[in-house]
Each structure stands twice: as C-alpha cells, then as structure tokens.
Amino acid sequence: MTFSEQMKADVAQIEAALAQYLSRETGEGYDRIFEAAKYSALAGGKRLRPVIVLAFCRLCGGEADKAMPFACALEMIHTYSLIHDDLPCMDDDDLRRGRPTCHKAFDEATAVLAGDGLLTAAFETAAAAKGLDAEAVLRCVRILGREAGMNGMIAGQVLDLGAEHRRISLDALNLLQSLKTGCLLRAACELGCTAAGCTDARTLEAAREYGEKLGLAFQIQDDILDIEGDARTLGKTTGKDARDEKSTFPALLGLEACRALADRLTGEAVAALDGLPGNGFLTELARSLTGRAN
Numbered sequence: 581m582t583f584s585e586q587m588k589a590d591v592a593q594i595e596a597a598l599a600q601y602l603s604r605e606t607g608e609g610y611d612r613i614f615e616a617a618k619y620s621a622l623a624g625g626k627r628l629r630p631v632i633v634l635a636f637c638r639l640c641g642g643e644a645d646k647a648m649p650f651a652c653a654l655e656m657i658h659t660y661s662l663i664h665d666d667l668p669c670m671d672d673d674d675l676r677r678g679r680p681t682c683h684k685a686f687d688e689a690t691a692v693l694a695g696d697g698l699l700t701a702a703f704e705t706a707a708a709a710k711g712l713d714a715e716a717v718l719r720c721v722r723i724l725g726r727e728a729g730m731n732g733m734i735a736g737q738v739l740d741l742g743a744e745h746r747r748i749s750l751d752a753l754n755l756l757q758s759l760k761t762g763c764l765l766r767a768a769c770e771l772g773c774t775a776a777g778c779t780d781a782r783t784l785e786a787a788r789e790y791g792e793k794l795g796l797a798f799q800i801q802d803d804i805l806d807i808e809g810d811a812r813t814l815g816k817t818t819g820k821d822a823r824d825e826k827s828t829f830p831a832l833l834g835l836e837a838c839r840a841l842a843d844r845l846t847g848e849a850v851a852a853l854d855g856l857p858g859n860g861f862l863t864e865l866a867r868s869l870t871g872r873a874n
C-alpha cells in the first residue's frame with residue numbers, strides 16, 4: 581500500500597470506529613449531548629493523532645485493530661480540547677474544522693458538557709479495549725491521563741492563557757508548545773507501541789522523540805499557516821488568536837527562520853526512527869506535515 585492509500589484506509593477505519601463508540605440514542609431526553617459530541621468529533625479533522633497510534637502499533641509488530649480503542653480515545657480527548665479551547669472563556673472562536681464551533685452550533689453549556697463527555701468517554705473506551713493483556717491496557721490508560729492532564733496538555737493551556745497579551749521567551753514558548761501540542765502527539769506514539777505490547781525502553785524513547793520533534797514542527801507549521809492566511813483560514817480560528825499580539829514562533833523568529841526550523845525538526849523526527857524497520861509510513865507522514873496546507 582502506498583502512503584496515501586494507507587492514510588485513507590486508516591482515516592476511514594478511525595472515523596467508522598469513532599462513530600460507533602459515540603453512537604448511542606437513549607430516547608431518554610439527553611440525546612442532544614451525543615449529537616453535540618458527534619457534531620465535533622465527526623467533523624472531519626486530519627485524524628493525525630489516531631493515525632500515528634495505528635502506525636506505531638504496526639511498527640512494533642502489533643495488529644492495528646488492537647490499538648483502535650486508544651486511537652479513538654486520543655481523538656476524543658483532542659476533540660474535547662478543541663471544543664473547550666473554542667469557548668468564549670478561552671479563545672472565543674466561531675469556526676472549527678470548517679463549520680461553526682460547538683458552542684455556536686449548540687450553546688455554551690452543551691459545548692462544555694460535550695467536551696466533558698468526550699474526555700470521559702475516552703477513558704471508558706480505552707479501559708474497555710479487548711485482546712491485550714490488562715497490564716498493557718493500564719499502561720495506555722495511564723499514558724492518556726498523564727499526557728492530557730495537569731502535567732501535560734492542560735499545563736500547556738494554562739501557560740498559553742498566561743502568555744496572552746505579552747511576549748514570552750523562546751524557551752518559554754518551546755515549553756508551552758511541547759505541552760499544549762506535543763503531549764498528545766507523544767502520547768500517540770507511545771500508545772501505539774504500548775498497544776503492540778512493546779516495553780523496550782529504547783523503542784519507546786525513540787517514539788517519544790519522534791512525537792516531540794513532530795509536535796514542534798507541526799505547531800511551527802500551524803503558526804506559519806496562520807500567518808500566510810489565504811484559503812487555509814477556512815474553518816480555522818477567527819477569535820483571540822487571530823486578533824491579538826501573541827508570542828508565536830514566527831513572531832519571535834521570523835517566517836524564514838521558522839520554515840528552516842520546521843524542516844530541521846522534521847529531519848530530527850525522522851532521524852529518531854532510524855534503524856527501526858518499517859518506519860517508512862511515519863517518515864512520510866512527518867515530511868507531509870511540513871508541506872501541509874491546513
């Protein structure tokens with residue numbers, strides 16, 4: 581299978597599994613919360629994080645199917661973070677993934693609850709994974725909690741809110757982004773390996789290194805795309821980020837230096853997997869992200 585065929589097949593399977601995990605009609609008067617969760621979760625994101633979970637599972641010799649609950653759990657957490665990040669009390673955005681944000685399409689309280697519901701459903705989905713030994717499932721649940729939690733993505737969001745309206749140093753920005761964006765990407769790499777039963781410290785470290793470098797390259801590319809604007813603004817932020825002076829990589833380093841840095845980090849992500857057989861898909865994935873248009 582070529583890279584793009586594999587990507588298409590993975591995304592289709594992830595979307596089908598996500599739809600299944602979130603399909604519940606109770607008829608008891610609270611179906612609206614499922615509608616709101618599905619509205620955001622099935623809105624056609626890139627599915628980068630779950631694709632990475634499946635790819636690392638394959639790289640470590642596992643069956644990708646076994647990693648699907650963790651792939652979907654991670655995408656649920658990612659979607660919850662987007663819903664909450666878009667709220668008026670955070671970034672106050674009107675559009676996400678090309679359509680009205682959850683709180684615009686529904687209402688604020690429903691969006692808060694849809695985010696909460698997705699975060700909770702993620703842990704239920706992960707804990708119910710079948711066909712792996714209980715130790716591996718526990719390790720995966722712990723990875724999800726650690727990387728999404730208060731020493732992980734939430735910490736990144738706290739630093740981000742604290743950095744509004746002021747310049748921060750490059751080191752501070754690196755830390756912020758390594759937490760805010762990097763944590764879920766590192767989680768994706770580690771989850772895939774762990775779902776395959778891998779406990780080899782060197783492989784796990786290489787996977788995390790790939791996630792770390794990819795996360796920073798991805799964020800820098802995201803900042804570049806925000807600046808370049810044009811057609812890519814379709815469905816992206818229109819709120820505080822776009823309006824305010826904010827410390828971003830291009831603001832601190834300039835566009836040209838950012839492009840060079842994103843390329844260097846992509847090379848380092850690829851190099852992290854040197855010597856691991858079957859790294860072709862993840863190599864192409866890293867390279868495709870620096871050239872992406874959304």
Ligand code: GRG
Nearest residue numbers: 625626627628661662664665677737760761802
């Ligand atoms: C509110 C708990 C809480 C956390 C918020 C991750 C995050 C922290 C906020 C999301 C907003 C944002 C712009 C984060 C930077 C990372 C990033 C570029 C997210 C968008 O990820 P993509 O491009 O989105 O993978 P799709 O829609 O393709 O899934």
